[in-house]
Each structure stands twice: as C-alpha cells, then as structure tokens.
Amino acid sequence: MALNLRLRPEAEEALRAEAERSGRSQQELLREAVDRYLGLATSEPKHEWDHLLTSGKVLPPRGSYRRVVPTVELAPGQKSIDLLDREDRF
Numbered sequence: 243m244a245l246n247l248r249l250r251p252e253a254e255e256a257l258r259a260e261a262e263r264s265g266r267s268q269q270e271l272l273r274e275a276v277d278r279y280l281g282l283a284t285s286e287p288k289h290e291w292d293h294l295l296t297s298g299k300v301l302p303p304r305g306s307y308r309r310v311v312p313t314v315e316l317a318p319g320q321k322s323i324d325l326l327d328r329e330d331r332f
Contacts (some may be wrong), residue, residue, distance in 0.1 A: 265302025
C-alpha cells in the first residue's frame with residue numbers, strides 16, 4: 243500500500259538523522275515503527291547486526307559500495323602482508 247505521510251519538522255529531522263546513523267532507509271524505519279505499534283514486530287532484530295548499530299559500537303556505512311581498483315602491483319611471490327609486516331614499521 244502506498245501512503246503519503248506528513249511529519250512535523252522535528253520528526254522529519256529525527257527520522258532523517260536515524261536513517262543516516264543506522265544506514266537504513268527512512269521507509270524501512272517507518273515500516274518497522276508501524277509494525278511495532280500494531281504488534282506485528284518480531285521479537286528478533288531484522289538483521290543480526292542491528293543491536294551493534296543501535297548501541298553505537300558499529301558505525302553505519304558512509305557511502306554505498308564501490309569497486310576498488312588496485313593502484314599497486316605486487317612483485318611475483320610477494321603478499322600484501324609482507325608490506326605490513328616489516329621491521330622498519332613501529
């Protein structure tokens with residue numbers, strides 16, 4: 243069902259902030275809130291890591307996934323751990 247919802251400015255800002263903080267969409271947060279209010283919510287978190295986001299132990303992603311293109315090529319037989327595990331590093 244599609245629905246238009248007009249929120250008070252304070253609620254709109256709080257919803258926007260929570261969506262940004264948690265990395266979830268505003269729509270997903272509203273669906274969860276309605277489900278809880280109507281007693282339709284499950285007792286388990288939707289995602290196994292939700293409790294980490296809500297506790298602040300894990301920060302949400304700052305951007306969407308993007309493919310990384312390597313800028314350095316390793317010599318034959320060399321591993322990336324070799325670059326990190328050196329005596330000259332402190």
